[in-house]
Amino acid sequence: MRRAAVSVLGGTAVLMSLLAPAGRDPVPAADAVPAFPAVNYAVAVDESASLAADDLKAEKAAAARIALGDVSSDSHVTVYGFAAAESADQRAVDPVCPRTGLDAAGRESIDACVGKLRARKKDEGTGTDFPSAIRQGVHDLTDGTDPAQPRVLFLLTDGKLDVTGSPAYGDPAHRTAEGERQLKQELANAAAHGVQVWPLGFGPDPDRQQLDRMAAGGYQKGCVALPSAAPKAHKVSGAKDIGATLEEIFAAAHCLRHEQGPSKRPPATLEIGISPLATVGSIVVDKGDPAVRITYFDPRGHKVPTHGTYENSALELAGGSGPVEALKIVDPLPGTWKVKAEAPEGHRSLPVAVSVLWQGELRGALTADPPSPQTGDKVTVTMRLQTREGYEIKDPRDYAGLRVAGELTGTGITALPLRLADDGTAPDRTAGDGDFTGTVQIPAAARGTLKVSATLTASGLKADTRDLGVDVAPGAPPVTAALDLPAADTHPGATVTGTLAVHNTTSTAHTLRLTTADVRTGLLTLSPAQLTLKPGESGTREVSVEVAPASVFGNRLGDGLSLAATVRVTDTTDGDRALVASPLSLRVTPEPGIWDRFWWAFVGAAVALVVAAALVAAWIGLRRRRRDPYGLRLRLVSEDGDVLSEHKAGHGNKKQWYEFAVAEAHRSPRLEKRSHGPYAVRRNPEGGAVLRTQGGRTPLRAGGRVALTDLLHLELAEDTPSGGRPSRSATVPAPDGGSGGAYEDYL
Template identity: 65%
Template sequence: MATVRGVRRKAAGRTVRGAAAVLAAVAVLAAPTAPAGPDQIPAAAVKPAFASVNYAVAVDQSASLAPEDMEAEKAAAKRIAVGGVSSSSHITVFGFAAAESEKQRAVDPVCPRTALDAAGRRTVGGCIGKLRSRKEGEGTGTDFPSAIRQGVHELSNGTDPSVPRVLFLLTDGRMDVTGSPQYGDPAHREAEGRQQLAKELANAAASNVQIWPLGFGPDPDAGQLAEIAAGGYQKGCVDLPSAKPAASRVKGAEDVGPKLEKIFAAAHCLRYEEGPPGERPPTTQEIGISPLATIGSIVVDKGDAEVDITYIDPHGNKVPANGRYRGSAFELAGAEDTVEALRIVDPVPGTWKVKAEAPEGHRSAPVSVSVLWQGELRGAITMDPPSPQAGQKATVTMRLQTREGYEIKNPRDYAGLRVTSSLTGDGFAPVPLGLRDDGKAPDAEASDGAFTGTVRIPSGAEGALKVTGTLTASGLNADTRSEAGQVAPAAPAVTTALTLPREEVHPGASVTGSLAVSNTSDTPHTLRLSVADVKAGLLTVSPAEIVVKPGESGTREVTVRVAAAEIFGDRLSADGLRLGGTVTVADTTEGDRALVRSPLSVRVTPEPGVWDTWWWAFLTGAALLAAASVAVVLLLRQRSRRRDPAGLVLRLVSGSGEVLGEHRAGRGHKQWYAFAVVEPHRNPRIERRANGPYAVRRSPEGGAVLRKRDGGRTRLTGHSQVPLADDLALTIGVPSPNPPGGTPSGGPGTTPGAPGTGGGGTYDAYL
């Protein structure tokens, strides 16, 4: 037995630190917000948004748990304790192992039943810290029956039976009562333990206690854990498979916290969103909050109590730890501990940033972030036509909306949703409807949050009709909507058809459609137009009334106007919002008989800025500027080429007109080719000199310009000469095949007229 327990101790030791991180996440969601600071409205006035839960946490203290295992279980216990949704919830925490002598007990109470209000959250972390692993000789087995018996007692004794009861069982996953005398003779203890376990599970089921086991270690008994989950009360917070108790297993210590948060979320009908992989501080991590969330908790496992956390909303605002700010209420719990959580009522949807900073020496543990939330999912149901005839087919659509009446963009927000619908009325039995969002007819588009189906009105229908739809999803309040109608006569006097485009508009803009009307009666009918299933003021329709004259048949213009930008506030981001409403046309002359109930979807985007409006003008101007710049560069390059002296043929001429030599100019400095006349009396010739007394360059008008050291400049053409010193002159022209003297621009030893020297050029060489 000691060997088996030793193996279990080693393997279980790798699971720990996360386990305690989850017990700490209920209290923040569970409590009212703390006192507000100056300029803030106290958030304590905010009523809890959801019903309370009574729950107990049983923590395995058997010898199979190493010290790090116990630390993980305690962190998990704290994580649970800061994640509830009502200040009237209660928590009880106790440890368990086994009683292996008369002086020992199987259960160690550490936290009596504690209300998770502000005061309770301040004390629950301290009592959770009393949990410890048992040593040899203290009763080191694993007594599941005693743990379940204690949990059922704590949850059912003196509590309101209408409040959900949940027991979390944190264990290495294998019952061991072989050392417990209370289970009889050693040879029969294992069998007796199984019988006692079955008895306690039946008692849990009868007492409406759910049991959610979490097993860890190298070899938990998966079958026994599944038996425990299935043996307790099975009805969850909603009638969905995800809310039914189930056993779970973790692979290692790093998985304990996230896994237990998922279990906790399922048991309490919360939504759970895991953040990115943990990082050591300083770090900033991002986590999303759904637009459906009405209350949520950002849970931060800091790993070190000295880590300081700052919370930044999707609009870049640093939010307070306690109080109200821009329509949301905040309350922080656990800031002084290794796990903290910020509870938010009516959180701003979008991507939140969690900034973690820590002093030197406290940056070794990774910081991880997650979100637990609960929300409201609303629906809007329509039947087309709203007053069908008996035997006619009608199309029923149920559209999903946020609590503010906006359409839902991300299908993940309503994952696991179940939609049920039925048609009832006079003269027939209820008819079930199948509504789908799969993009197959009659559904227009898959995963757009609009569930559609068809129903044929029974031939015996007469009088009133009503179509009803119910939305059910874990973590979201169930919503039931109905649409009343009536069986239309065989040939109604007034018929209408509304056409409204699906458009993208800016605040204050409008969508224009047409209403086809026909009145075959001999009396006028007044039609009333309105917009329903959307927050008041976001959409308005005009005209409000239309009078259809006897015998009239034609179309009328209908305009739906979107509210001004200030009505949307911070909710209108760059991505825009989708407004989903229902335009109704009712015939007031016939007792408000509905003629049209047409779904309307409008995407509202912010008013474009200067760039968005005049981008074409900016681009055109930029293109013109670029073209002008290119033209200037080309002009300057052309001008530079036209002044480049390279290739000019310089001829040195005597006073009698004899050509004494030719020299081909190369590229100059700043477009000037400087030179000097050497040996003017013996062997006069032109040579390049960086600081020579003469310089030449091409003239844009043709020919060249000679610059002398004294500053004078003279224009040279193919037939003119410019006097130089010592009775010599300079001219330009076509190089001779065999000049009497001088050197080409290639330098001494270069033959005039050789390839690359400019010999054999034409007058074009200097133009």
């Protein structure tokens, strides 16, 4: 239980450092530095009699972790315990940490003051006085503080309102009703002073309806105008659920995104993804045991430092010596990060869990088709989601909860609402692809330049409003154009080619300008940048887009990224009238290496080598089997032709020779296997066998004889060779010379 709470509030501290107010910034700025404003927050810790000892330990550890893990030195925290005052010498609230700035000195003092939180004894007032707890929190959060800073009260409790033993609430028969009245009054006071109340109940006793009333009674305006940012009560069954739930609460309260990763016992490597939308993120690691050592690796596999700058990111570690630590990263490299956990023997029993909390920036590229409509035309408007650097966003999880609101305004018309959706319903092409599409009809009274506006709003993502001018054409345009520049997969430094169909209906020349928009400068180069149409010209012109070299993308390229842009064609001769506003999507991946380009050749060569090796091995094996002497029947024959003994040969040595000798040649001659004997025999692949003696090698056919001594001869009986194939007859030359036939090479 203690470990779970420590984990939760350790991660919460990091959240406090990531807050950045929403705002408008329609100009892409990849080098913009996110802000980290201070937070003014209070933590009310339940000390009532219903609280178990382990629960109190968990709350104490959690309160300490919030302060120790906060990376903003300008933030302030107040921590106090509460129960109830049930006599004149008691008080409902125990202030343990007065408003403390979280600079270096403040952090040093937090551990000591949080340690003063204590379990109430039976004679110290053991009820649950929520009105007093909220009153204390509102006072601490508003007395001498900056109203521009967020004011948040986190109320941790395992019980429900109980002031039945508190004389301050009047007659015993009416104390519960008076407690409810004062609770309602203090919540109204919190709302009036801009204090949000986020209750977290745990264990079996909290009253969910009462928790909901407390959340709804405080200040309701969240960081964005979305239901997800409004204060809500949460209830979990026990310590195991506190961590993820409380991180979700902090994310909702402060417009942060939260992703929960895996948990494993050390030694282990855990993976967690950081969205390409993130401008600042924090990888929160619940080590469980302070002895666990953590190393961080970016999506390219490079070990990153825990303090200072690295590549284009700024990093800062908090809580490295405790059971929870968090690596805050400004402008993090998107992709899958790895967290390597190592621990000495005896410190590996608790799992290590990882999560990421981030705040990001979402931008949109707004296009209209046709770009210069006439009255009565239906215009298709598309808002394509992008990162602040102009990269496409295709993962719906990155913009979950997004709201897109649009309108059409201009001279001669009242504002017309514009519904933009990414639901796959016409005119939207594909659901969940990051393109929000809608249509609007140009009113008959419209004239001049109209304005299409669209605003993206999502919790955890900086809001973005885009405006697009649409010129109403009084009649048929003198010049028309259509661009065919399809989406493509390409590499840095490569060129993508398309065509521009043009038609000039006038008797004068027109100059067209081609530009790219909604993409970071330098990533794409359009050619030609300008072209001139002859009077009456109709045809096609080649248009190319060159992708920047790999060095321009830096560490963002990784395994590849989707680059988005809008190609615009305007008629400078006709007052810069828009002819084309076409979206362009390019998947840019690193230049393939030798393996990627010629893998088929490498695979083919490897297959050929394997086949050749198999053939050689098969040939060698066959050759050995055809020479194997096993089964040859050797007869020892006298000078008169009598068979003195018969011997069946076994398997030969490495070279397939079966070695033997003549035993008791003068008394009872017989053939006998003998290593390094004077004679050896093996099969001849062409049939029969070959006899090896000290005088050389002699072919021996079935039924044939070769002299071993003056009185003894060796005869080869008819035989079925190894493998069951009958032997073939062969002409055997005399030992003293002659042709060896087709098998001579085997002798």
